[in-house]
Amino acid sequence: MKLYNTMTKRKEEFVPVEPGKVKMYVCGPTVYNFIHIGNARPMIVFDTVRRYMEHKGYEVNYVSNFTDVDDKIIAKAIEEGVSAEEISTRYIKECKQDMADMNVKPATTHPLATQEINGMIEMISDLIEKGYAYDVNGTVYFRTKKFEQYGKLSHKNLDDLRSGNRSLLVSGEDQKEDPLDFVLWKPKKEGEPFWGSPWSEGRPGWHIECSVMAKKYLGEEIDIHAGGEDLIFPHHENEIAQSECCNGKTFAKYWLHNGFLNIDNRKMSKSLGNFFTVREIKEKYDLQVLRFFMLSAHYRSPLNFSAELMESSKNALERIVNGVDHLKRLMDVAQEKELTQEETKNVEELKALAAKFDEAMDDDFNTADAVSAIFEIVKLANTTASADSAKAYLAQLKDKIVELSDILGLIVEKAEEILDEEIEQMIAKRQEARKARDFKKADEIRNELLEKGIILEDTREGVKWKRA
Numbered sequence: 520m521k522l523y524n525t526m527t528k529r530k531e532e533f534v535p536v537e538p539g540k541v542k543m544y545v546c547g548p549t550v551y552n553f554i555h556i557g558n559a560r561p562m563i564v565f566d567t568v569r570r571y572m573e574h575k576g577y578e579v580n581y582v583s584n585f586t587d588v589d590d591k592i593i594a595k596a597i598e599e600g601v602s603a604e605e606i607s608t609r610y611i612k613e614c615k616q617d618m619a620d621m622n623v624k625p626a627t628t629h630p631l632a633t634q635e636i637n638g639m640i641e642m643i644s645d646l647i648e649k650g651y652a653y654d655v656n657g658t659v660y661f662r663t664k665k666f667e668q669y670g671k672l673s674h675k676n677l678d679d680l681r682s683g684n685r686s687l688l689v690s691g692e693d694q695k696e697d698p699l700d701f702v703l704w705k706p707k708k709e710g711e712p713f714w715g716s717p718w719s720e721g722r723p724g725w726h727i728e729c730s731v732m733a734k735k736y737l738g739e740e741i742d743i744h745a746g747g748e749d750l751i752f753p754h755h756e757n758e759i760a761q762s763e764c765c766n767g768k769t770f771a772k773y774w775l776h777n778g779f780l781n782i783d784n785r786k787m788s789k790s791l792g793n794f795f796t797v798r799e800i801k802e803k804y805d806l807q808v809l810r811f812f813m814l815s816a817h818y819r820s821p822l823n824f825s826a827e828l829m830e831s832s833k834n835a836l837e838r839i840v841n842g843v844d845h846l847k848r849l850m851d852v853a854q855e856k857e858l859t860q861e862e863t864k865n866v867e868e869l870k871a872l873a874a875k876f877d878e879a880m881d882d883d884f885n886t887a888d889a890v891s892a893i894f895e896i897v898k899l900a901n902t903t904a905s906a907d908s909a910k911a912y913l914a915q916l917k918d919k920i921v922e923l924s925d926i927l928g929l930i931v932e933k934a935e936e937i938l939d940e941e942i943e944q945m946i947a948k949r950q951e952a953r954k955a956r957d958f959k960k961a962d963e964i965r966n967e968l969l970e971k972g973i974i975l976e977d978t979r980e981g982v983k984w985k986r987a
């Protein structure tokens with residue numbers, strides 16, 4: 520498997536730090552509002568990377584943080600007259616809902632910056648001790664000049680940056696030794712959340728959060744560090760400086776960055792106001808369509824959002840869903856019999872197409888070509904499957920389409936419809952089981968209904984049910 524490493528600007532063979540395991544860190548959102556579909560792009564593409572790694576047999580430890588202390592969160596809290604914590608808690612919950620709706624798996628760990636302050640104080644102290652950081656009146660800065668490799672990820676010309684930043688220096692900031700030095704800890708301002716530290720009552724800078732959380736949950740050397748391309752500089756550059764100076768080891772082997780989601784060829788962003796939230800899209804589309812749209816382009820390419828592209832994504836996804844549904848209906852009537860010679864030959868074709876899917880994904884996660892391989896299987900199914908086909912042949916086609924789609928996080932099997940009548944019958948059976956004190960069976964029935972999206976509620980007036 521090859522992946523493009525921003526650090527080396529080349530596609531490289533993936534060799535994990537520890538055989539069979541992938542340690543992956545993806546910078547998460549700052550939670551002060553509903554996420555927009557630009558923020559959703561890294562969530563979807565790196566969830567797909569994770570799923571593919573799992574398909575390849577790796578055990579993936581996937582860590583993605585929530586930045587829950589930040590100027591924007593504080594500003595929103597003041598605007599609403601509530602605490603910063605209330606704002607971040609609210610939008611973490613909403614973000615997790617959006618992720619679930621986009622079929623983005625929960626991370627192995629979703630750490631919160633505010634819960635990791637001690638670790639940050641420890642790392643900052645360590646950096647000061649080693650001479651990589653300094654305290655000026657309660658503000659702690661990283662000493663970039665001491666880290667010779669500073670700039671290695673973004674390949675920026677540091678002299679240009681220094682002179683550019685020098686002219687931008689605003690009063691109060693000239694306490695820095697160098698224009699490129701960045702904040703590790705800053706003193707509180709009136710009304711802001713703060714924590715005690717050896718330097719001042721205050722809060723950590725943004726970059727230190729990720730260095731600390733990656734170390735705590737994944738270790739000092741990780742395999743993949745990912746995020747949107749706007750994070751390359753300064754955020755990821757600064758994370759490297761902090762982690763490598765503190766730990767004395769290479770921080771991450773592979774740096775993956777997604778391209779921007781644009782609208783009218785401009786980056787979608789909160790500050791420009793040219794955004795759609797995931798919630799807004801959900802009003803119009805099943806979010807599987809959004810996921811399909813995101814995966815129809817290579818993750819490193821810019822992707823322009825438009826209503827037309829969403830419509831064509833909807834139609835394309837429907838073709839797969841209908842193909843699967845058709846196969847299922849044929850399976851209901853097909854006979855259990857040996858595969859014909861023709862069908863055996865088609866199974867070979869099916870295997871070749873599945874290999875093509877893997878080949879595309881092995882080439883730096885070329886999801887667009889992987890989707891094309893799925894379409895070729897759907898076409899094979901549409902042209903060769905009939906009610907006369909062997910049931911096992913139909914099953915192989917269907918299972919492969921569902922399996923490959925699932926690797927991309929696309930759900931293409933229509934949920935089984937369960938009729939009211941069947942629900943009532945199952946509830947009656949559960950009541951009988953309970954009367955007979957067979958609670959195990961009663962629980963099994965409840966769970967079976969839950970899997971079909973039916974929630975039971977035992978009330979004084981009897982059992983009530985609703986669809987989830």
Ligand code: AMP
Pocket residue numbers: 546547548549556557558559560561746747748749750777778779780781786787788
């Ligand atoms: P933020 O909350 O702005 O720090 O963003 C969270 C994640 O979303 C980061 O990985 C960003 O790089 C990414 N991101 C923000 N806007 C876009 C966009 N328009 N296209 C792609 N990724 C984005």
Ligand code: ZN
Pocket residue numbers: 545546547729754758
């Ligand atoms: Zn980060």
